[in-house]
Amino acid sequence: MNTADERKPGSWQCAFGKVILFGEHAVVYGVEAIAGGIAAAVRARIVPADNPRISVSIPAWGLHFNKGDDAPEGVLFEPLLDYLLAELAIPAGGFSLELAPEIPHASGLGASAAVAVSTIRALSAWRELNLDPSTVNQLAFGCEKIAHGSPSGLDNTLATFGGMQRYRRTSSGATFAPLNYATPIPLIVALSGKKGFTAATVKRVTEARARQPALYDDIFGEIAAISAKAIAALEVGDLETIAQLMNLNQAQLQRLGVSCAEIEDVIALARRAGAPGAKLTGSGDGGAVIIAPGDHQSAIIATLRTAGYDCFTITLGQP
Ligand code: PMV
Secondary structure, three states: OOOOOOOOOOOOEEEEEEEEEEOOOHHHHOOOEEEEEEEEEEEEEEEEOOOOOOEEEEHHHOEEEEEOEOOOOOOOHHHHHHHHHHHHOOOOOOEEEEEEEOOOOOOOOOHHHHHHHHHHHHHHHHOOOOOOHHHHHHHHHHHHHHHHOOOOOHHHHHHHHOOEEEEEEEOOEEEEEEOOOOOOEEEEEEEOOOOOOHHHHHHHHHHHHHHOHHHHHHHHHHHHHHHHHHHHHHHHOOHHHHHHHHHHHHHHHHHHOOOOHHHHHHHHHHHHOOOOEEEEEOOOOOOEEEEEOOOOHHHHHHHHHHOOOOEEEEEEOOO
């Protein structure tokens, strides 16, 4: 029986964002990907309200709306909330959902999965449902399917568990395990300024593969080999090799047709400023670029900011 006092606000609940170091897109077709969580990327809480509808407020993204209003492009709250409220048997009204993201949306950093996971945890905390992490992950996968059609499940897994993970989608489900890494991985994350829309880009790759299966399977084979080499390099903390493998992965992402002029500009600027490696992260066609800084972090950041690109640093695998 539910004994929660539903007039009291729920506590703030966190979810991880993520960067994919190696293997985006190929992971949808069974290639092992490597990804790292970005801690406390999105926080959410439930506040009871007299409003018979559900209001959603995300000040950091300038979004305030009631469930049922037209939500902005790329923000699929209506079907997502319907799904979660039905699954969790929570009445659809009388509360607000407040979200405090630290990452931008539509930029390949896993914001949609982090919104789903933090929302599920917020609902669970408010109604004292005590959902375990595996149930949270499953529900978030349901949300990702609504948002993206055929997701690999990597985003919701990282949003739930964080850490550094090896992730593979198989015909019988997903396998993932913490990666053995010898040293944390410092990265610069730069925003290309163009929004990337996962569902559309993943669909484009699926359609292109249907037209040219041999070519696309060749690309996925190359990416699988890069991922395997990266796992070995991460195990011994070989940052130089990791940076080179990022460049090789980017070349394959270009062949897949998911890079764009803005991403290429960021990468060219970073390399000119001394970056030993750079690639897009996430679905691409906009969104974020990850850059291995080598010994040139300050110069790369200064160059990118001068050119008008937002950037920040993260360290994957830091406790
Ligand atoms: O753009 P994002 O952050 O949603 O990442 C998508 C990653 C893909 O590999 C392109 C798709 C997937 O479902 O894994």
